[in-house]
Amino acid sequence: MRTPIAYFLLLSAILFALGSASVLLRRNALRIFMGVELQLNAVNLTLVAFSRMHLELDGQILAFFSMVVAAAEVVVGLAIIVAVFRRTGTADVDRADVLRG
Amino acid sequence: MPLDNVVFWVFAPLSIATAIGMMVVRNAVHAALFLVVNFFTIAVMYLLLDAPFLFAVQIVVYAGAIMVLFLFVIMLLGVDRGDPLGERLFGQRTTAVILAVAIVAEVATAIRAGVGFATTAPEGFEAANPGGNPSALADVLFRDYFFPFEVTSILLIVAAVAAMVLALRRSRSVTQREIEEHEGDDLEAYAMAPPGAPESMRGGTR
Numbered sequence: 001m002r003t004p005i006a007y008f009l010l011l012s013a014i015l016f017a018l019g020s021a022s023v024l025l026r027r028n029a030l031r032i033f034m035g036v037e038l039q040l041n042a043v044n045l046t047l048v049a050f051s052r053m054h055l056e057l058d059g060q061i062l063a064f065f066s067m068v069v070a071a072a073e074v075v076v077g078l079a080i081i082v083a084v085f086r087r088t089g090t091a092d093v094d095r096a097d098v099l100r101g
Numbered sequence: 102m103p104l105d106n107v108v109f110w111v112f113a114p115l116s117i118a119t120a121i122g123m124m125v126v127r128n129a130v131h132a133a134l135f136l137v138v139n140f141f142t143i144a145v146m147y148l149l150l151d152a153p154f155l156f157a158v159q160i161v162v163y164a165g166a167i168m169v170l171f172l173f174v175i176m177l178l179g180v181d182r183g184d185p186l187g188e189r190l191f192g193q194r195t196t197a198v199i200l201a202v203a204i205v206a207e208v209a210t211a212i213r214a215g216v217g218f219a220t221t222a223p224e225g226f227e228a229a230n231p232g233g234n235p236s237a238l239a240d241v242l243f244r245d246y247f248f249p250f251e252v253t254s255i256l257l258i259v260a261a262v263a264a265m266v267l268a269l270r271r272s273r274s275v276t277q278r279e280i281e282e283h284e285g286d287d288l289e290a291y292a293m294a295p296p297g298a299p300e301s302m303r304g305g306t307r
Contacts, residue, residue, distance in 0.1 A: 003109045006218045008146060011113050013208035015139075017201040018120040024197035027189070030129055030175060034136050037167065038120060041143050044155075052150040052222045055229045057241045060152050064242070067155075067162050068253045072260035074167050078174045079267035085178050086270075094189055 008049040016042035029081045029091045033074075040070045105149050116142035129175050133168060140164040151226050154235040 015038060022035030044063040051059025084096050116139055123135040144159040212218070230237040242250060 002103070002221045003106050003149065004219055004221050006212050006216050006220060007109065007113070008150065009212045009216065010209060011116060011146070013205050013212070014117055015120050015143075016208075017204040018117070018124055020204065021197050021201035022124040024200065025124065025194060028129065030171070030178070031132060034123060034132055034171070037136065037163075038123065038139065041140065041163065045143055045146055048147055048150050048152050048155060051152070052226060053216070053220070055223060055226055057229060057237055058245075060155055060238060061241055061246055063152075063155055064158065064238070065246075065249060065253060067158060069256065071162055071167060072256050074170060075260045075264045076267070078170055079264040082174060082177065083267045091178055 005049050005053045009046060012042045012045040012049065015039075015045070027092050027094060029084070029093050029096075032093060033077055033081070037070070037074070040066065108145065109149055112142045112145045116146070130172065133171050133175060136171075137164050137168050140168070150222075151230075152234060154238050 019035045019038030019042060022038065023032050026032050026035065044066055047059040047063040047066070049059075051057060051063075081091060085091050088095050090096075119135045119139040119142065123132045123139060126132050126135060140159060140163040144156045144164070147153075147156040147159055231240075
């Protein structure tokens with residue numbers, strides 16, 4: 001008997017919760033970003049699991065697009081973190097409290 | 102016990118353990134390394150779900166490119182001093198843990214109602230993958246999802262340009278008159294200071 005699909009979905013839910021807890025608990029912008037990456041991966045796992053369950057490839061395509069967008073998001077996000085770090089000298093998100101560049 | 106059950110029960114706890122490690126460890130480099138292992142375990146899950154193409158993409162894109170970028174920025178910023186501890190908001194930590202547990206409970210209830218814990222994946226995925234998974238994916242991607250695919254190419258270009266614009270250190274051009282005015286100053290410190298920095302940072306001794 002194969003592993004039930006629900007186990008993959010549960011694993012994905014746990015990973016998503018750990019990612020969001022990481023976002024909520026951490027104050028360093030890089031650590032928050034890692035939490036966001038974990039959340040994205042958890043959602044991708046859900047998409048692939050549902051793709052397997054429904055015997056359709058659309059879920060895998062969606063996960064693929066999500067990876068592309070995540071790569072673009074990481075590039076821009078890290079550039080913003082570097083820019084903020086240059087301006088304020090810290091990666092603490094509580095210190096970056098002005099929108100002025 | 103069939104092989105993919107064994108693989109699942111080895112890698113699923115490893116995945117959760119590395120995610121917890123990523124969350125609690127203080128050093129940012131250690132957290133990034135935990136995250137790499139976590140990405141590998143998720144890649145193994147893709148393999149169990151008959152998605153070998155995404156398995157490869159996950160390792161190349163996430164464990165390769167994205168994590169290298171993360172580690173590069175961590176080294177660049179030098180934030181291996183660790184995260185400042187202590188709560189800014191009262192009860193932030195407790196609330197975060199409660200919310201995380203609530204998400205898991207909620208999704209578990211939804212899974213139980215919608216999918217059922219005993220439902221296994223139906224057979225016949227090979228029939229949905231004529232010519233192998235990458236070939237079948239390419240078929241769907243370049244036929245049904247061709248327009249989104251082209252849009253992502255624009256997205257990637259915009260992201261690359263945006264990253265360059267954001268990370269570029271703006272250097273302003275200096276006129277001959279300014280050089281004469283500032284003769285004898287510490288010009289190196291002046292040039293290295295960010296624009297709009299206070300005069301003290303620029304080593305201004307006029």
